[in-house]
Amino acid sequence: MRADVEALDIRDVTANWVNAIVLQAQIDDRIKALADLAHTPLFFGRLDYLHAPGAELAEGGEGEQFYIGRRHVHDAEGDPMVIDWRAPVSQPFYRASKADPQDVALRRRFGYTGGQLTAYEDEHLSDPGEAATVSKLLQQEIERPRVGPMRDIVATIQPEQDEIVRSGLSGSVCVQGGPGTGKTAVGLHRVAYLLYAHRERLARTGTLVIGPNRSFLHYIEQVLPALGELEVKQATVEDLVSRDGLEVRGTDPAATAVVKGDARMAEVLRRAVRSHVTPPTEALMVVRGSRRWRVPAYELEEIVAELLARDMRYGAAREALPQRIAHTVLVRMEQAGEAPDDRVQDAVARNAAVKAAVKAMWPAVDPAKLVLRLLSDAEFLAAHAEGVLTAQEQELLLWPKPWRSVRAAKWSAADLVLIDEAADLVERTHSLGHVVLDEAQDLSPMQYRAVGRRCTTGSVTVLGDLAQGTTPWATGDWARALAHLGKPEAAVEELTAGFRVPREVIAYASRLLPEIAPGLAAVSSVREAAGSLEVLQVDDLGAAVVDACRASLEREGSIGLIAADARVPELEAALREAGLAWLSPGEETTAEVRLTVVPASLAKGLEYDYVVLDEPAAIVAGEPDERTGLRRLYVCLTRAVSGLTTLHAAPLPPALTA
Secondary structure (H helix, E strand, C coil), X not given: CHHHHHCCCCCCCCCCHHHHHHHHHHHHHHHHHCCCCCCCCCEEEEEEECCXXXXXXXXXXXXXXXXXXXXXXXXXXXXXXXXXXXCHHHCHHHHCXXXXXXXXXEEEEEEEECCEEEEEEEECCCCCCCCCCCCHHHHHHHHCCCCCCCCCCCCCCCHHHHHHHCCCCCCCEEEEECCCCCHHHHHHHHHHXXXXXXXXXHHHHCEEEEECCHHHHHHHXXXXXXXXXXXCEEEEHHHHHCXXXXXXXXXXXXXXXXXXXXXXXXXXXXXXXXXXXXXXXXXXXXEECCEEEEECHHHHHHHHHXXXXXXXXXXXXXXHHHHHXXXXXXXXXXXXXXXXXXXXXXXXXXXXXXXXXXXXXXXXXCHHHHHHHHHHCHHHHHHHHCCCCCHHHHHHHCCCCCCCCCCCCCCCHHHHHHHHHHHHHHCCCCCCCEEEECCHHHCCHHHHHHHHHXXXXXXXXXXXXXXXCCCCCCCCCHHHHHHXXXXXXXXXXXXXXXXXXXXXXXXXXXXXXXXXXXCCCCCEECCCCCCEEXXXXXXXXXXXXXXXXXXXXXCCCCEEEEECHHHHHHHHHHHHHHCCCCECCCCCCCCCCCEEEEEHHHCCCCCEEEEEEECHHHHHHCCCCHHHHHHHHHHHHCCXXXXXXXXXCCCCCHXXXX
């Protein structure tokens, strides 16, 4: 298929050089999408139907056989050899069961090692004499060692996951999933499915995956290309709200960040933007040729009041104002016997006197300058925060030392979100067709609003775990979060079956749930492999960590050493002295270097075959409050796929010793 595309000759089929460039770019993208992946087989399953799909289920009907794979593959004549996993005919591969065979006689799973077919396994779903069994190949695929970036899960998608993946484009979905339930993979595969089912529409409107940090995005970036989807953009919330010339150079105390992230700031900004509108104090005189046309102040005031009442965006109303004034002048011209047309109205709208009046009544607003003034000028802030923020909250917002200019200011991440909100009040933000928001529990209400602006005319897949909220402003309620996002109607689905974290490990971590997320259901591991869990009290943490890393490296797979951010330099020095090489989060593991040193603040979303966890008490102490610290610890405890070794010198949190 790739060779056929490479052999295309477009010299005589394009009208001009522009068409040729566009067509060649499309051909290049198609060639990239058809790239071979050495360790990724073209098919992973087979379905034998009792009857041809779509045919009447009558006795003696002819059955049909389909190979299921990551991509559609056809032969030289164009006949299908492998069916895309997203096609409707592939759906029973994930959903059919002994209880509901869906007209499937046989489901076959193929096992691969290094890209070579090594095993297969059959289930005769329509045979009442065969007992239902747990697929060994499925278990092996789930438990296969993790080396390198996150991989696709098309061979292991479970029925409850498939329902979310195949849900329609028009509806928004929120997936609450504990560690190891596959929520991130489900979200990414939902994007791949939507691109398959609604390719033309999403090609026009665009898709976006939003992750918590660059390390996480690097970890997941190969999933969609492996499925042939190359056009999906990835970003962090900070990327979304970044503006030319402004960069994050400052940080906020936790209490200040909480206020800046509060949804009430949207009302403060709305008031501040609209405060620039000034009612006219004198009549407007428009001169055209030998005639003078007077618009009295009260009429100008009515026009301004009407535009304010319509609650239009500030910039759109500012553009409408000169046309409204010009229309009033044209009415006077018609009353005087003239017959002006649209060209005259446009000319009046561009008249110097009209432009000067608009500038006085409805001046342009620079979002960054507006936020700079709010955070620098106590009187300006108080005027627009009255009845919205308390005096103490206003005091938290004000910079100790006002910055002289937008360029000189040391903006924080929360400041850029405020600027983004102000910018949307002035001019509408471009909306995409579909947005995936991962680790959503950590966003502030204002960050939710920033994401929501990017999908006002599209849909969203929200992924998160309330128990893993590790910011002081983390949400404790999906209904509230979805309201801030502008998608209150989104369906909330909960994944509680764990496929990644061993049952001993998840049970140990779940002891923290009553304190960090009361009422949230614990994840139930469905893995047969028990995994390993060691909790050791030691005297010399540095030496014990080095020994534990050495022991883990004797096993197959990736190793993650997770520690409180403040302890990372000390542990890196110990590893260096011991002659052990390591990687930073986001760097791809290799056969030579399989150990990654992970600060606790960056652990979320990552996974390793074996985890060495250093000093839980230090991880808890590294956060602004105990609940956030325990949530951070919960995240760190649940990064292991096969085994966890926890080392501590200080006492463990009480919940872990119960």
